[in-house]
Amino acid sequence: MVAALDEALAAWQLLLGPERVLQHADQLAPYAASTSAHPVWPLAVLRPLSHAEVVGVVRAAAEFSIPLYPLSTGRNWGYGDACPSGAGQVIVDLSGMRRILQLDTELAYAVLEPGVTQVQLANHLGAQQAPVWMDCTGAGPDTSLVGNILERGFGHTPYGNRMLHVAGMRLVLASGETLQTGFGHFSAARTTYLYPYGVGPWLDGLFTQSNFGIVTSLGLWLMPQSEMVSHLVASVEHFNGIAPVVDALRPLRMDGTLRSVVHIGNDLRVLSGGMVFPAAEVPQGPPLPDALRERLRSGAGIGAWTVSAALYGRPAQVADARRALRRAIGGLARLRFIDDRALDWGSAAARLLGSGRAGQRLAAQVDLGRSLLNMNRGVPDGRFLAGAYWRRRGGLPPAFPQGADPARDGCGMMWLAPVLPLRGAELLHVIGLVAPVFAAQRFDLFTTFSMINERTLGGVLTVCFDREDADETERAQACYSAAFERLLREGYIPYRVGPQSMAALDNGDDSYWRTVARIKAALDPQRIFAPGRYDGRYDGR
């Protein structure tokens, strides 16, 4: 094995040059940094810059039987970060492949390499004055679009269900062959990036949340810019009050009035955007005492829940949607609509109020409003990463959000992501299931529920912990495991997991995972790619 690794490294150095084959501990350490306190060190890190180099990397790996773990930019925070799926793997870091290979503003798509980040594409669209917007997530400007899509992440806009807005993948298979999905493998194809399915079996889904191939580019659809965007913020005073709001919004999500992903955050989720855990006031650590939590909530002017959504369209469409929303939830929540005009007014008013407390508070609200409207238009904002720092000693780094990287900054965070039927009672039921677990392990429960499609809520429940505190870290892992198991048993299956939970998805007698393993054995018989990543317990025989 060691001899094989040395030979493989020599081959990779020949291919990439020694400076793109990282082996020193200080070069590898950033990749092992883990928000879940499960660091896994790679044997080495390779940094190919092109599809052809990836082919070469894979061929050498196959020749010497060294497992590879590909990553786009390695910012899969809370779900495994940049860590390989097991020990003994070599990372293929694709962040240097950051070309925007095509941009078509008429048919509204771009072809991206895995290293292209949210801010890079947003800036490119801006510089080209392209009349299109991308979808973006709150995970920060420097995260990879392709990486998030392959993990089946979701964003904030009408294109937030990202799997529905992808066509034409190019991959390297474990055999070293290049595969183009959709129509891309027909030499003259004109609709590779316009029509996902191609003819014959539609393979794209196979290469998401899997270890069957290394995607080196894909076509991402972009939204035409709309005349108007209006952001809804609805505040729900009491905890139980969210259930009727969810039920009243469901028909509007289903009939297309709400075409964007609707996010519902609890008070802690909103508060953690502007502060970290007040350790000075609460020296015994989490959870926040109820009285303090209430004081913080009322100080921020928020309720138990905040619903956030965006309306797009011509002014008449937006006005009609606003009326429909007021009819549906006007009696259940306090509604505010934010648009450019309202923000301009707010700015002016804040200037008039001056530097006093009221003026500062209004200015901060206007600033947040601009960030939200920007997100709706595909301009990412690092501020929404703040929640990851809740339990970090020292709080937010001074330059935050510049260069923010929760894994390398020492944040402790794990995400539970159950999928629920889109019903208010289900939301309350999920919280009822996990709240006792969080309470028993003494953690605050941060929750977001997002209408990721017309029929489900994607929950994101965060365990935030102090990674420098061994006891708290242990309790965090216990809390995560207990909540994970309870949710799974009750039928709230996660849409995505970190490496610590992949084996738990397979009960050992599941034809789904047997099928996955047989496909793995057919496409990658040596198990070169990311063994252990979303591949169950079965060995394919």
Next chain:
Amino acid sequence: MVAALDEALAAWQLLLGPERVLQHADQLAPYAASTSAHPVWPLAVLRPLSHAEVVGVVRAAAEFSIPLYPLSTGRNWGYGDACPSGAGQVIVDLSGMRRILQLDTELAYAVLEPGVTQVQLANHLGAQQAPVWMDCTGAGPDTSLVGNILERGFGHTPYGNRMLHVAGMRLVLASGETLQTGFGHFSAARTTYLYPYGVGPWLDGLFTQSNFGIVTSLGLWLMPQSEMVSHLVASVEHFNGIAPVVDALRPLRMDGTLRSVVHIGNDLRVLSGGMVFPAAEVPQGPPLPDALRERLRSGAGIGAWTVSAALYGRPAQVADARRALRRAIGGLARLRFIDDRALDWGSAAARLLGSGRAGQRLAAQVDLGRSLLNMNRGVPDGRFLAGAYWRRRGGLPPAFPQGADPARDGCGMMWLAPVLPLRGAELLHVIGLVAPVFAAQRFDLFTTFSMINERTLGGVLTVCFDREDADETERAQACYSAAFERLLREGYIPYRVGPQSMAALDNGDDSYWRTVARIKAALDPQRIFAPGRYDGRYDGR
């Protein structure tokens, strides 16, 4: 082989009873009927009624190595009909599995077996007074929903891109194992039919246009009924005039003003809905002489092209969409909007006009309008099958559309289904490519171009021929092949093909088809399921 078949038949008879194992030629003949004049006889036909029976059927097939060809209701007209993908196969006819296993009107989905037909589900929804509509196609009331979805067909409504509205497949694999996709393989899962992707590789696409498994049920999403539906019919006078209309509609399709599939038919497509080829007037056969074609067109009050689309929503939304459409194409086409109120007025006016020609013509128009509005609401109508009978001797059967079955009625028809970028110039280019081929073989060119998603047109070009005329049949096959090749070479790849073209999709050196073959070998090493169906030329080794 014969001995094995006898043993397998004996096993199947034991399992299903002799009456559900069809072997007599007169029982098999309907399955061999072929609109493309490529009849393929099955060895036998099995009619299981449950998932468990399908498992039994597959196990016996595997034991005796007899290939199976599954079909839902066998109405894949123009794309292979009910014929197996090759000689020596036994058909598994699932049309007896016609249970609607679940209907949830709040979260708007149904779980269907493969035998459930369009009219059956539509009637069920009507009888339940369910506040939801299904998507339907023009392929007739008795066609299978599941079968069409697995062929990746498309319909007429906002749910017309059917692959996007499916979650939770249950299948029988060649091993006899049962596979549930999405979250369905987790015992307590609550969102099997609500969230397609599950966790881990998303497999659903693999089981469309393929031969990897037999789907025995799936979850189909239904549309919430909208307050108002308005059907747009836009008439474009001149042939070239369609290009600017396509370009002007594209932004409205892309921004969601047009959420439904937009269909664009040429004059012949519209005319063939109300007549067959006028053989008495044109004894030499097709093509229609120009002067006659023009006379027919002006008699029907149509232009060279007819654009058909539906608007859904609250009255204010529909009114806004109508305004946007008038602004976009009001100067390029003659627009009519059909809704319930307009049809009621039309009916009344037709009654006033009485039984004269004007009254009859108006009554017929109202009748067509009702059929179109019904389609928009998921009520299928057999009349849209009429085009298949264009060259049938004797024209439409007396009971048409009752019991219409183009394959068994002797219609000759083959479909070419290229996918185009959604641009007017591409539409004209495609016609420019195929028109000379059709002219050389003396066929009329029927065309529909449908905006099957926001970025492509799905073309359906029909070769209609007299199956009783050997020369015409031969020319039809030559016409089809030449047009198919030309389109493929120019990059207009078909979204779906009949069995005569499956091998032509693989140039023999294509890693896509090699990948498909490796998956086939992994999941069905004996090649029990539909060998030759969308599986390229490679044998999986």
